[in-house]
Amino acid sequence: MNDDLKGFYRLVQGSRERVFAWAQTLPPEVYTAEHPDFAYGSIRNIQEHIAGCYLIWVGSRGLGLPIPHTEAVSIPDVAAMREVFRQVDGVIERALNEFSALDEPLDIQWHNGPLTVTRRWLLLHPITHEFHHKGQMLALGRVLGHPSDTDTDLLLPSEV
Incomplete structure (x- = not known):
């Protein structure tokens, strides 16, 4: 597998860890806390949505794993979300080791028919999706009176 993608995912994991620490x-x-003006309603729910995106796109559609049935309400706290x-x-990790012919x-099955993507796209789509929703989580935290004072952008290479 492409070591560049493995290294890139380590940067993503480090950035995610900063959000978890916050x-x-x-x-x-x-x-x-549920807030009606935010998609998915709470920080916990947004994180569960992000995880579901990875598990469905890469796990189910890319690797053929069963579709997960996690509900945000069953994840009581940050420790459980880390799990x-x-x-x-x-x-x-499995996809990075098993996927070949990335481009x-x-x-894959999408709604009422096939959707043509690549394995590289399957890996990168949930990452960009995570960063999009990370902004929503941080904005929601600010609205709820708990802004982050930590840089949550992609880690610098020297930080890995």
């Missing part, structure tokens, strides 16, 4: 400082009721992301990391067209 989330760990939140009072539990803030982590799970969900350990599962995500396992799926990504050859791949037909």
Whole structure:
């Protein structure tokens, strides 16, 4: 497998860890607080949505694993969410080791028919999706009175 993608995912994991460290400082009721103006409603729910994206796109569609049935309400706190992301990391590690021909067209099931993507796209789509939703989590934290004072952008290569 492409070592560049493995290195890139390590940068993503480090950036995710910064978000987890921030989330760990939140009072539990803030982590799970529902806000109607934000997609998915709470920081916890947004993180579960991100994890589900990885597990469905890479795990189910890319590796043929069963579709996970995790519900955000069953994840009570940041420690439990870290466990969900350990599962995500396992799926990504497996894909990084098993995927070959990264840029050859791949037909996957999407809604009512096939969607042509590549294995590289399957890996990169949930990463870009995670960073999109990370902004939502940080904005929600700010709205709830708990802004992050940590840089949560992609780690620098020297930080890995």
